[in-house]
Amino acid sequence: MTLYENFLWWVDGSPQAMTVDQGRVVWRGPATDAPLEVGRRIDLEGGTLYPAFIDAHCHILPTGLDLQKLHLGPCSTPGDVLDAVRARHEALEPGAWLHAVHYDQTKFPDGAHLHRDALDAISAERPILLRHVNGHASVANSAALAAARIDETVEDPPGGTFVRDESGRLTGVLLERAHEFVTAAAPEPTLDEMVEAILAAGREMAAVGIGTATDMMTGRWNLARELEAYRLASEQGCPIRLRLFLQWGTVLGPRGIEPSELAGHMGAMDAERCKVVGLKIFADGAIGSATAAIYGRFLNDPDDGRAESGQLIYSPDRFHAMVRAADEAGWRLAVHSIGDRSTDLVLDSFATTADPRRHRIEHAMLLSDAQIERMAAIGCHCTMQPEFLMKFGHAYRRQLGQERTARLKRAESMRRAGIPLSFSSDRPIVSGDPLDGIRTACSRPDGFDPAENVSYDFAVRAYSEIGAIANDDAGFVGRLEAGEVADYRLEGSSG
Ligand SMILES: [Zn+2]
Structure with a gap:
């Protein structure tokens, strides 16, 4: 048994201690109540202890593959870009892309x-x-x-x-x-490249305090190979817990994986380190590309008199059938839905399932008061990516105008309505440091309605314990309570 001592608990700043046995919290409480007989002591040097972050919606393998690519972020002239490309070209083996x-x-x-x-x-x-x-x-x-x-x-x-x-x-x-x-014409990553990429992504995420991350579209290349890569990476010491949502079509589509093969992959995983959580469906597109299914019009739409815009990926009948098939087979669902019109379809569908609390809406960026009330009544989970407001505000304004843009991502209204709302990054499209997400959620950038700012306390929970609920990990990780795994992060220690 190990005693962690000399730290402050993040919620109230009180001096606490924590005992851990085989990776599990045994006890946490006032420092003055700490047991005296312990095997080992770890001094946290006055830092503030938090549960490790849980990033419940990101793209782990793509993050790792991007880390292996040439990064042109620092280049601000064509000459910079060409110099960087030339240097990489000279370093790469012949024939490789x-x-x-x-x-x-x-x-x-x-x-x-x-x-x-x-x-x-x-x-x-x-x-x-x-x-x-x-x-x-x-x-x-x-x-x-x-x-x-x-x-x-x-x-x-x-x-x-x-x-x-x-x-x-x-x-x-x-x-x-x-x-x-x-x-799509580029060669698919090999199994070894995938394992390396997942390990690299895990290291990068652990370095910013993330303890668990959820890949939100496993099966983009080859489901069986990706499942094997995630399992191997976890066995080779990936420093974060891996949670996977598989693309609906790779499991239930006409060319989906054989159920026995999928069961074999899932059974071979050590579920504490790596597990399949559910299936992912896309209901609509994005705001920046004017493909989110919305009521009303995007600013650049030609005026054809219609009262709605954007694209539902599937017809309502088809979408309901997909949700039903997954729900009846016992899967949890995570549905990408950005526009309000699309979210109505998702809520209609979730409302018909046996237990809508099992299911998640990803993004839900445009919501009316009535939709927030309805989502709360249905009880489904929602994940939101606060960092988008920092990075894509200009693209939103171009498509929606100032007024509608200001009301995107209504986190505080959703929290007040009692919707289980977690925060996440969607990396690699943003850099994905949870502290950036938390800062943005607590203090929305200029042009976004400050009434939707959430408290720091809530933002931290949304990036930890509520993320655990989204991953079906409640009671296992996310709060540092007795019985949970001891995934923690430390802020502000002197050491
Ligand atoms: Zn995503």
Whole structure:
């Protein structure tokens, strides 16, 4: 038994002590009541003890894969970008794709995209793909286009653009579906690369105090390989607990995994370190790309007289059938829903399930008072990503205008209504330090209604104990109560 001593408890600042046996909290209480007979003592040097953060909605494997890519965040001129790409090209083995992330031409003096000719000058043989920081665009060189079988005769896909220059030649700039099409032509990560990536993501997340993270779309490449990679990473000492939501179609779709194979993967996991929690469904798109299903119109919509906009991914009948199939098979659901119109559909569907409290809505960025009341009555969980307000405010205003943007992410109203609301990052699209999320939730940036600020106390709980509820981990992790695992973080110690 180990005694942790000389720390303050985060809730009330009182001096406390905690005993831990085999990773579990045995007792925590006033320092003056600490047992005298212990095997080992750990001095926390006056720091404040908190439960470790729980990031209940992020993308673990993609975070790790991005860490292996060239990071162009510091580059503010085309010359900076090309120098960084050239250096990486010279370091890479022949034939491998050169992937870069956080490319952002809006930082360039003239704001113009790179042309593929500039990338071809570095290498015409190696595929080079620079992904835009917004995740919806990229610039490819000729080898990357060729690998995706794109030539000058290509036509734009629905919802995407292969950008051309004045002479009509492809520039290599790829928007939306065109970007996704070329990205999909890159080789899938191998099992070893996946394990390495998950371990790297785990190290990065542990370094900012995260103890548990939830991957919100496992099965993007190959479900069986990803499940194996998560299990292997946990066995190889991944410093965070891994929680997984699998894409609905990879389990219940026509080409889904065999149930016995899935059961084999799940049974081989040590559930304390790594477990499958449920299934993920997308109900709509995003605000920045005007694809969230909303009541009313996006500012840039052509005026066709309709009173609604954006896209439901599935027809209501199809969506209800998907929810029913998952619920009847005993799965918990996490449904991506950003627009208010989409969220009505999700609530309609959850309301018909046996126990809606098992299910989660991801994002729910636009909500009316009536919807908040209804969500509370239904009892489903909701996860929210406060950091988005810092990073995407300009994109929201462009699509929704100032007034509707100010009322996005109504965390305080939801908390007051009693909705189980957890906070998370959705990394890698944001940097994902929970302290940034907490700061933003407590003090929303200019232009966002300050009445929706939450207290620091609530924000910390939303990033720890309420996240545990979202992951079906209540009573196991998140509060440092007796019987729970001793995942903690320390702030402000002198050591
Ligand atoms: Zn996500």
